[in-house]
Amino acid sequence: MKRFPYYVKLGIIGLGALSMLFPLVITISTSLKLSGAEISWPPTLIPKPVVWKNYLEVWTIVPFLTFLKNSCIITAFNMVGRLFSSLLIGYAFARLRFPGRDALFMVCISTMMLPSVVTLIPTFVLFRMLGWVDTLLPMIVPTYFGSAFLIFLSRQFLSALPMEYDEAARIDGANTLQIWWKIIIPSSVPLIVTILIYSFIWDWNDFMGPLIYLQSHEKYTLALGLRSFMGYISFAWNHLMAGTMIMIIPVLIVFFFAQRYFIEGMTMSGLTGR
Numbered sequence: 001m002k003r004f005p006y007y008v009k010l011g012i013i014g015l016g017a018l019s020m021l022f023p024l025v026i027t028i029s030t031s032l033k034l035s036g037a038e039i040s041w042p043p044t045l046i047p048k049p050v051v052w053k054n055y056l057e058v059w060t061i062v063p064f065l066t067f068l069k070n071s072c073i074i075t076a077f078n079m080v081g082r083l084f085s086s087l088l089i090g091y092a093f094a095r096l097r098f099p100g101r102d103a104l105f106m107v108c109i110s111t112m113m114l115p116s117v118v119t120l121i122p123t124f125v126l127f128r129m130l131g132w133v134d135t136l137l138p139m140i141v142p143t144y145f146g147s148a149f150l151i152f153l154s155r156q157f158l159s160a161l162p163m164e165y166d167e168a169a170r171i172d173g174a175n176t177l178q179i180w181w182k183i184i185i186p187s188s189v190p191l192i193v194t195i196l197i198y199s200f201i202w203d204w205n206d207f208m209g210p211l212i213y214l215q216s217h218e219k220y221t222l223a224l225g226l227r228s229f230m231g232y233i234s235f236a237w238n239h240l241m242a243g244t245m246i247m248i249i250p251v252l253i254v255f256f257f258a259q260r261y262f263i264e265g266m267t268m269s270g271l272t273g274r
Contacts, residue, residue, distance in 0.1 A: 027248075031055070031241035054242040061239060064246075066218055067225030074139050074221060075203040081143035082150055082199040083192065089146050090154025091180050095166060105155065112148045116208075124212060138213040139206070143199075150195055157191040158184060193258050201251055222247045 025045070031054055033047040058064055092098075093105045127138045165187070169179045185192070210224040220228065226243050 024248075027241050027244055030237055031245050033238050035236050035238055051238065054238050055246065058239055058243045058246065062225060062228045062243075063218065064222075064225065064243065067220050067222045070136065070219060071204060071221040071223070074136055074206075075200055077140045078143040078203045079196050079199045081140065082147055083195050085144055085146040086150035086154045086195055087185070087188070087192070088180070089151045090158055091184055093151070093155040094158035095161075095163070095184075096176070108146075108148050109152055112152075120212070127213065133213055134215040134219065135213075136219065139203070139209045150198065153194065154191060157188065161187055197254060197258055200254055204247070204251060 029045050029047055032050045032052065033054075034049070034051055089108075093101060093108075123138075124133075127133055130137075132138050132141075161184070165183050166179050169183050174182065205223055206221070207223040210221045214220055214224065217228070222243075226240065226247065
């Protein structure tokens, strides 16, 4: 079978990349247009004039700073919760020997096959009984009990580390937690960065959780608060897209600077464990 020339492959990849970037380009373009020009025909990709004040007006039209604060609180707490719970549980599954370890791990992994809608109503009823509805707690507390995907990722990564590290530390008198803190954590930088990036992107962009549990406007997150633009300013798409870009920029910055560790962590976690 004849192979495609290099420039043909490069062209196909380039077209695919452009098709994925096009929605982002449209978002940037719309965010810099005058009100009413967003849906003009024929559409224009380069706004004339460029209206930078849309990005300033976003902060005053709705309580955008409050939405930002709530998103930062949820994201920061969840990054800490997912990191320590996943590393601890993954460490136990990867490097400790106890009865029923493999069976328990299979039960944990099997929860990934449950659609989120299956547990949606029971979880909501539980949090309502606890009096947590319309608070940030339903979006924060569950992360401290571990994430099946991140536990699996941690277990696979930590299984690839030599067991001689643990044995040498035990000979020196270290206990299990000391080994985890002083040996495993410093050796797991790619895994730690991967978990932090995954948690940041998931919680920063989460819309369904806040939509279900939050009722007060002052407790909205950025993802949920962006919907408020439609009610406040009657579908002014330029302000909505400006708010969207403000929300997207931190995700792009984080992934751009940490992508090397993210890819390394995902690659090493794919190694077969013991």
